[in-house]
Amino acid sequence: MRRLLLKNFFARAVTEPVHAQPTPALEPIGAQLQGVIGRRLGRSLAIRQIDAGSCNGCELEIHALANAYYDVERFGVRFVASPRHADVLLVTGPVTWNMREALERTYAATPAPKWVIAAGDCAAGCGVFRDSPACVGAVAKVVPVDLAIRGCPPPPLELLQGLLLLLDAGSRPG
Amino acid sequence: MFHSRFSDWPIVTRHQGWPRRLAPADGWRALGEALRADDLDLLGLWGDVECVHAAVLERSGAAPCVLSLPVWDGRVPSLGVFHAPAIRLERALQDLHGIEVTALPDPRPWLDHGHWPTRPARDRDRAQAGFEFLPANGPALHQIPVGPVHAGIIEPGHFRFSAHGEMIVRLEQRLGYTHKGVERLLAGCEVRAGHRLAARTSGDSAVAFAWAYSRAVETALGVQVPARATWLRAVMAELERIANHLGDIGAICNDASFALMHNECGMLREQVLRVVDGCFGHRLMMDCLVPGGVIADLDPAGSGRIGRLLDHIDRRMPELIELYDNTASLQDRTVGTGRLGSELAARFACGGVIGRASGRAFDVRCQLPYAPYDVVMPALTVLQEGDVDARVRVRLAEVSASTALIRRLLAGLPAGRSLLCDLPAPAETRESTALVEGFRGDILAYVRVAPDLRIESCHLRDPSWFQWPVLEAAVEGNIVADFPLCNKSFNCSYSGHDL
Numbered sequence: 192m193r194r195l196l197l198k199n200f201f202a203r204a205v206t207e208p209v210h211a212q213p214t215p216a217l218e219p220i221g222a223q224l225q226g227v228i229g230r231r232l233g234r235s236l237a238i239r240q241i242d243a244g245s246c247n248g249c250e251l252e253i254h255a256l257a258n259a260y261y262d263v264e265r266f267g268v269r270f271v272a273s274p275r276h277a278d279v280l281l282v283t284g285p286v287t288w289n290m291r292e293a294l295e296r297t298y299a300a301t302p303a304p305k306w307v308i309a310a311g312d313c314a315a316g317c318g319v320f321r322d323s324p325a326c327v328g329a330v331a332k333v334v335p336v337d338l339a340i341r342g343c344p345p346p347p348l349e350l351l352q353g354l355l356l357l358l359d360a361g362s363r364p365g
Numbered sequence: 366m367f368h369s370r371f372s373d374w375p376i377v378t379r380h381q382g383w384p385r386r387l388a389p390a391d392g393w394r395a396l397g398e399a400l401r402a403d404d405l406d407l408l409g410l411w412g413d414v415e416c417v418h419a420a421v422l423e424r425s426g427a428a429p430c431v432l433s434l435p436v437w438d439g440r441v442p443s444l445g446v447f448h449a450p451a452i453r454l455e456r457a458l459q460d461l462h463g464i465e466v467t468a469l470p471d472p473r474p475w476l477d478h479g480h481w482p483t484r485p486a487r488d489r490d491r492a493q494a495g496f497e498f499l500p501a502n503g504p505a506l507h508q509i510p511v512g513p514v515h516a517g518i519i520e521p522g523h524f525r526f527s528a529h530g531e532m533i534v535r536l537e538q539r540l541g542y543t544h545k546g547v548e549r550l551l552a553g554c555e556v557r558a559g560h561r562l563a564a565r566t567s568g569d570s571a572v573a574f575a576w577a578y579s580r581a582v583e584t585a586l587g588v589q590v591p592a593r594a595t596w597l598r599a600v601m602a603e604l605e606r607i608a609n610h611l612g613d614i615g616a617i618c619n620d621a622s623f624a625l626m627h628n629e630c631g632m633l634r635e636q637v638l639r640v641v642d643g644c645f646g647h648r649l650m651m652d653c654l655v656p657g658g659v660i661a662d663l664d665p666a667g668s669g670r671i672g673r674l675l676d677h678i679d680r681r682m683p684e685l686i687e688l689y690d691n692t693a694s695l696q697d698r699t700v701g702t703g704r705l706g707s708e709l710a711a712r713f714a715c716g717g718v719i720g721r722a723s724g725r726a727f728d729v730r731c732q733l734p735y736a737p738y739d740v741v742m743p744a745l746t747v748l749q750e751g752d753v754d755a756r757v758r759v760r761l762a763e764v765s766a767s768t769a770l771i772r773r774l775l776a777g778l779p780a781g782r783s784l785l786c787d788l789p790a791p792a793e794t795r796e797s798t799a800l801v802e803g804f805r806g807d808i809l810a811y812v813r814v815a816p817d818l819r820i821e822s823c824h825l826r827d828p829s830w831f832q833w834p835v836l837e838a839a840v841e842g843n844i845v846a847d848f849p850l851c852n853k854s855f856n857c858s859y860s861g862h863d864l
Contacts, residue, residue: 192625195688205632240518244543246860248568248649253518254612255638258631272516288480289542290521293513319561324483325546344568346648 206262209351235267236358239277239301243294243330244320245284249311249344253281261347268354274300279357282334283344285313285320286327298334306337306357310350315339370399371432381797382584385418385431393434396421397447406714407831408800409809410444410454411824412462417441418824419451420798420809422714422733429733431798431811436464443469450713450831460492460541461548473497476541476863501527501535509845513542520859524848531844536837543863551823556582556788556812559820560655563810566825567861568649572598572605573803574825574861575654577810580735580799582656585814586788587795592779594658595736600671600774601641601650601659602803603767607678608637609804610718610760610767613856617757618689620849621698626688633681640674643667658784668775675768682765689757699754703851705839706751713835716806716828719855722759723751729802741773751839753854790818805829805858827861 240253256263257270271277274297286294298307309330312318316339317328330336340353374386388396396419399405408420408429416433423429434441443466445452455466456475466472477484479493501508506527513521523539547566551559563578564571576598583590615630638648644667645653653661663671689695705715707724714720720727726747730738746762748755796813806828813821832855840851 192688192692195625195629195684241514242518242520242543244545244860245520246543246545246565246568247520247858248565248571248651250518250520251569251612251649255631255635258635259628260632260635270518274514284543285545287543287545288482289476289478289544290513291480293521293542297514319565320545320550323546323550325481325544325549343651344649346642 205259206265207260209261209348209355235269236279236354237269237271237277238279238281238354239271239274239297240281240283241294241297243282243284243290243314243333244287244326245311245313249283249314252344252347252350253283253310255347256350261351263351263354266351266355266358268358274298275302277301277305279306279308280334281308281310282330282336283310283314285317285323286330286333287325288327289325291327291333294330294333307334308353308357309336309339310353311345312341312343315341318343370395371430374432377433379793379795380431381587381795383420383429383431383798385433385796385798388432388434390437392432393442393444396432397442397444400444400448400451403712407444407448407450408714408807409811409824409826409830410451410458411811411826412436412441412458412464413813413822413824414462417458417464418811419444420811429798429800439463440465440467442467445470450834453834454830476544478541496539498525498537498539499535503529503534505529506534522859526845526848528845531846533840533843533845533848536840536848538833538837540833540859541863543860545860545864547825547864548823551820554820556586556656556814556818556820559812559823561652563825564651564654566864567827567858568651569609569858570605570803570805570808570827570861571649571651572601572654573801573808574810575652576602577799577801577803577808578812578823578825579654579656580801581797581810581812582788582814584799585795585797585812586791588657588785588788590658590736590785591782592736593662593781594783594785596774596778597659597663597783598654599737599741600663600771600778601645601654602801603771603774604637604641604671605650606804607764607767608634608641610764611637613853614685614757614760614764616856617699617753617850617853618695620853621695623692623695626685626695629681629685629688633678636674636677640670643670655784657786657788658782660784662783663778668778671771671775675771678764678768682761682768686761689761696754698847698850699757699854700752702753702847703839703843703854704750704752705835707749709835709838710751713831715831715835717802717804717832718756718759718763718806719832719835720806721745721747722755724749727807729800729807733800735799735801737774741770741777743767743770753850756854788818791816794821796822803828805856805861806832825861825864827858827864829857829859829862832857833862 460477509526512523521542527535615627618626645661710723809826
């Protein structure tokens, strides 16, 4: 272990610079994005991820946000274990009828102010499961959504830019 | 033996590839007894409007076949009475098709939680009221309910622990939260479009599911896929296996609070995904594999990139294995934890890493090889211990086996086309069943195609169906705090299972 740690100590960091820039994959929905986040939270964001019926593709890419290349924590973004600690709910998947109640209860357990990001085509518009009788539909049909990030699944860079957009929208006055 | 037992059952001629036979009225009992006598593996059990189908594999010789029992008066007898692995499949059969399975040992609903609006209100109430967790009786037992929303970034499912102090006495799973009606959506879908849904049955196995679906479609239609396409499919499937195994090895160690391995594996995995993205145009290779071939061909520059990636992985793997071997505090958590006995693994026909870490030497690529694995066979690693440590070690070995395999595939990649322009419409309804080895184990796909090239019926069986139940047994007697470790070492799919 020591040899590997020593090697890593002298190695160049792989973490890449990322700047917030609006991309076509991002669709801010609510007007409440502006200002509030920055005033209330500074630049710290606690995220609770909820899989409301996803195929696990989006989860893999959300996991990738934590690897050394994207290192989401450097921006003050943390994934938390309980909705009671969360500012943002990051929801994936078409909401299935079997997960609807769990999503509603998680939303209710999150203290205000809170924001909801619908990540992936399924969460944003129900994707390939649009006609399924087992799905309620997009996340917005169950809880209010503030930002949608398109993609099947959205690559980590676009997820990261979505989160930064949320933070930057917050840091602007007003 | 198998053939003497079932060979007088009539063959269904429209089923291509493996034989499909129609069971006589009392045939299900004969099948049940054969399964109980342990000379058959159950590969799948599913239904459609007229029949219930069971895919079975003879233990001794590799002879898979599908047996079908016509549904009489909305009822079929239970196989679960004879063979426990069939129970959850039969519960799902009742939920999804409304077929009553008589004498089913556990008749509680499984995928149906009583929320589907397509069901009459009375049935919904019954499904909601009809679910009670199995009891665990004894002094000083307490229950711990977990989920469906878990603490990490994981798929949803409910775990009900009965614990005695720190020790797990009973675990019961409740799944079905991510049921999206994949099979219902596939019915009526064009064969050319169905791979999109198949790939999203479980997004981490997009290639394997699309391959299983495509193989079933191609066999049903009697199509010969260009050799280059099958070789490229194998390159994709092995890259998918490497990426997922790396993610799992890191995540298992992370659940033992060993973050260094998690970070190292996370970086390697990201490098794999980036090369894959550059070569095939999608990080998870979704929709790259279609009936008739592959969408994305590989140019020499892409081959070179993959070659350099393999060099890098092969350089790093010995370091990671050394890191794992020389960290006693990590092995203190993994060795002897979550032990799955070989007898149980064999009875449930546990596929993939889980079976191979518990002495079940089964890999579709070796036992029922499909092109190109009939030419390029992988090295098989089988361990007997059946604990978390064995499952980590099998994964470590399989990463290196896959890099060696991809090298051979790239070296011998045939020239020519990689996609058929069109699929021929069959003169009459045709069907077929296929088995493909994904990173979790064997994926079964059954497809019935109508003459207008639409899917009449499709069933996709994730390997997790036969892995989730044995997790309940493997964690018994372990401490609650080791459950995440055991669960991650299994890494069963929720979405693939719930469909």
